[in-house]
Amino acid sequence: MHWDEPRPSRCVEYGIREYTAHLLDIPSTYDRRKGCEYTPVTINGFSLETPTYCDDKGWWSGVFGHWHLDNQTICTPYWASPLEDVGCTGEGSGKHRLQARLWNLQSGDDWDHMCATTPVIIHGVEYPSPTSCHDWGIIYGMYGIWDVDDPNCLSLIDQTGKELAV
Structure with missing residues (x-):
């Protein structure tokens, strides 16, 4: 399993921006939520172990991770x-x-x-x-x-x- 390229999304509060990514290549027998919760990602050079939250949009749409990164000047x-x-x-x-x-x-x-x-x-x-x-x-x-x-x-x-x- 791995994440596609994390993309910046919206500002969620002062100085904090949300990034999202789609979890790819999940084995069919694997717990999709655990895959999201335990697959690390690198965003803007920072390695993150777990997302802020996971969003399972169903079998056809997939699982998405959401990370909230601080010190984002665009969100000030x-x-x-x-x-x-x-x-x-x-x-x-x-x-x-x-x-x-x-x-x-x-x-x-x-x-x-x-x-x-x-x-x-x-x-x-x-x-x-x-x-x-x-x-x-x-x-x-x-x-x-x-x-x-x-x-x-x-x-x-x-x-x-x-x-x-x-």
Whole structure:
């Protein structure tokens, strides 16, 4: 048994790309899943003992291995800079909202998962992911939204414009 040439596929999260290959020449009496799980492969010069997961598509289509390789620069989207300041999330919330569009997504990427795993640094603090992600379509794109602690967002203002104690 051996793998055909592993091919790059989609980005599965920030910095991680999936590669797939078809397992060839499986003896008819051999357990196809074990063949997948125990046949090593070399991808981009790295020897890998087992796939991340196996996909048995049936007798006629075959068995496919899927590997997730990290440090894949093509899978490093980035946030628009500077982040857009949306202001306090609400009176007395203690949270300040920032948002940014996510750029450099590749065809076939899961936009939601790429957004949820793309880090950013805000005021010297690294955030591994946004508070939430919003897909605003092909024209406006995928946006990350961060609600960060801000003591300036703690005060409440009454209807006369007078600040109230919290």
